[in-house]
Amino acid sequence: MNDTASFGYRDVDASEKQGMVRAVFSNVASKYDLMNDAMSAGAHRLWKDQFVGRVKPRKDEAILDMAGGTGDIAFRLAKHGAAITVADINPEMLAVGVERAKKKGLEGLIWSEQNAEELSFKDRSFDAYTIAFGIRNVTRIDEALREAHRVLKFGGRFFCLEFSTTTWPGFSDIYDVYSHRLVPKLGKLLANDEESYRYLIESIRRFPPMPEFERMIREAGFAQTKVEPILGGLVAIHSGWKV
Template sequence: MSAREQASNDDATDFGFERVALGEKQGRVDDVFRSVAKRYDLMNDLMSAGLHRAWKAQLIAMLRPPQARAFRHLDVAGGTGDIAFRSLQAGGPETQVTVLDINESMLRVGAERAGRRYAGRIDFVAGNAEALPLPDAAFDAYTIAFGIRNVPRIDAALREARRVLRPGGRFLCLEFSKVDLPILDRIYDAYSFHVIPRIGARVAGDAESYRYLVESIRKFPSPGAFAGMIEAAGFRHVTHRLLSGGIVAIHSGWKVS
């Protein structure tokens, strides 16, 4: 490979099964989520047959927001507020959540859903996971659910996650993974590529966005490879837990110092 070809490859990334310029991906991802924002949570229920609720409950069980002390939680790519609301319900009155998302359409949906229920305990911030507009060592926990695979520079986002966590803070990522059960893997592939885009077309009026989301799952690193990326960003005690036959995984890491 020539130096020019190598440079071109280094400046490219995956957008589903398509290779695109690194600087192009974020805009295309924004278009996807702008299109599906209003039906995003409904589509999660339909696509997963409600399983996403159990996966998110497991994430919150691992997060364990405390009842009796202050707890600052940053939820990235969480625009509609689903993880944030669960954290606030599980934690005590001093639990506070910042929801950060690059897509303002998603944030508007979350703010509308929140209403005045959690006044003073939740805020919605527009920002990029690769360059968080937040101070160092400000949060006790960082979560990202079904969002990390849409970030163009995942390594940069992981470094930013560590930067904004306090020493002793925890990183938790819920993301689709690799199905590891024979037969289930074939059923899952058939459902993903043939059924989900049709549901997207009918419910959200957008088959292409859901085709991208399915393809992006297949291009995401294996659990072991992603664990290596988390460690490379400076986290310690990195683990992952497979759920539902490997359909999803929860990745965990700690900022030791």
């Protein structure tokens, strides 16, 4: 049986997905934050604030922000005095983050090109691992979760912010129409890239439902797992501990 992975609504050879996703984010890197504002009407900022509030970053602790390219989560974490390593598989996204950090006058962040499935960091290197709107783009999510567990210290925290499937009656239908019909058009208008944003929406639909993803987190070795739905599960904060 061929080893396949989802790329939007298509199933592709697993060996090809990483390159295809990398091309998507290379295309959208310069407009990524603008499009986040347009697609969510700015709500992504509130979701990220809530997410970082759950992480409770502490002074001088080491946090790995995976898929953190443009720095949105890292900048919030750094305000609390934590030592942040921003990792992303896409160098164009990292370049945007580095430039944003310079403009903000933020120093001391470490920027590292990394594959979530094969991190170069040593075992038990970090106090916390965060990933926001990135894990659904990973080819082998189970391997990325095991790597997150490996690089965390005992007592370390795992936090993931990701789109899911809202359970609110009626709202899910409205969101489906908006996301499938309007978001790609916004991508064309603001970023001149309709197909990349079509993929991003389709990737949300292929991501495991909240209970299934929580199970995957437990199977990776995490304990005390928890899911916090936002807007009925349109977005969810997943967490777990390494014990």
